[in-house]
Amino acid sequence: MSDNVEALYQEIILDHYKHPRGATPLTDAQGESFQVNPTCGDEVTVGVRLDDAGHVHVGYEGQGCSISQASASVMSELLEGESVEHMAEAERAFLDMMHSKGAGEPNEDVLGDGIAFAGVSKYPARIKCALLPWMALQDARLKAGIDVDKAATSEI
């Protein structure tokens, strides 16, 4: 196994793939988005809700490769119960990391287990897999009327 592939398939990613967190649809979502990667058929549906206390709730269901499904799991774990500001910050940090081509140091404070996806950015064909749930999240929260930071989302 090459170093690059070891970096791609971090233990954390394989663990989230085999034991996904939060992988249930949100029954009371205010916004929902279905995204598909037409080249390989990966699918994910993400729902979001903002409660009265200003906390975000994220649910999803999907099927696909380890990268796309682990990414959805990490995302939901990272954002569940967090503030809108934290969601916007995490979204921006994840996108920046995926477009970094392997350069730059991801911020673990913001991304948590999400930093495990840094190695994915070296494989152009897999970046789409990792971004799929985040694109669904962005679309779902716009549908829910949660539009906190246009600058954070204009790059997709």
Add this chain to the structure above:
Amino acid sequence: MASPLDVQRIRKDFPILGRTVRGDRPLVYLDSAATSQKPTAVLDAERAYYENSNAAVHRGAHQLAEEATDAYESARAAIARFVGGRPEDIVFTKNATEGLNLAAYAFSNATAKASHGHAVDPRFVLTEKDSVVITEMEHHANLIPWQELCAKTGAQLRWIGLTDDGRLDLDQLSLIDDTTKVVSVVHQSNILGTVNPVRRVMDRAHEVGAIGVVDACQSIPHMPVDVEDLGADLVTWSGHKMLGPTGIGLLWGRAEILDAMPPFLTGGSMIETVHMDHSTFAPPPQRFEAGVPMVAQSVGLEAAVRYLEDVGMESVAQHEHDITEYALAGLQELPGVRIIGPTDAVDRGSAISFVVDGIHPHDVGQLLDDRGVAVRVGHHCAWPTCRRYNVPATTRLSSYIYNDRSDIDAALAGIRAAQEFFGVL
């Protein structure tokens, strides 16, 4: 039966097979159903054309124009000979997708013209009472043009279903009935590997007066094919899957059918007379070759055809049968691996799709790639076929004349390593 080919000698003609990938891994190329690699003879022919004879064809009064035209028409003749057709019945297209669109647009253009009182051949005019029949194992290129045709004309799209073991369900041939105006079917499936009894399907189409179309992309590169024997009216395939360049495809048509078809792409080179308010069109094949064509690619494709003739298509088919049997047996010995498509090598080509329990095809492909093994993953532009077999995607091995059993061994070892890595054994 063992392979009749000297694969090691053949490999020397393909410089790309000598390179390494992902660091220092020797390339094991098992993605020829997507596109084949090109021998030096093809590259040399294209280069020699550009260095010596490059000019626009079918026009110009100078020597280079004559030489370029000769090269282009010589390629047409060589390709015609290769598939048992006449040169004047061979149309150059950009690729097979364009060939299938050319066929589908013959119907929608004729239908649109008829609605405005233009004289067209009624066999190409569709109404809501008509049907178009395809199969459930078509590449998107032989599905979407017909979907669009039906959306434009109101005709009904029907498809012949598949059996659990990856064959056409021939009991459903009765879907081809008196309402059917066109039947389009793949000769060899790009995802399942199945070789279909196209003659039987085409004969059924003709019984009801329908036009028969065959997608031969995966068959003509891999076995001897005589277009007359297929019993079709139109046959299309691509150059780049048969050792030729990208950017060139072929459409063979029965002369009487081509002659009855309205043009698809229009403009220069395809006309007879032009006035401001109307034009008349050249006879086939020029009617279907608008604009300056792909001359260099045609020269490259002629070199590819000559290369395959030297190897011998019977030998190509026998070699691939051997490697297919070997790969099918090897895959079936692996626990947790399931072949999608026929599991024996009878009426079957060398494209083999499979799924590995617990590992998504994208991940299988990634781990094979890490070992230098190039395969295709995904739905292979046959999404409805994947759905039929309840898989989101597959991994596909596809071999050609430059592959041998050691390449299959490398793939099998890679699959085992992927299973260990993902802990699914």
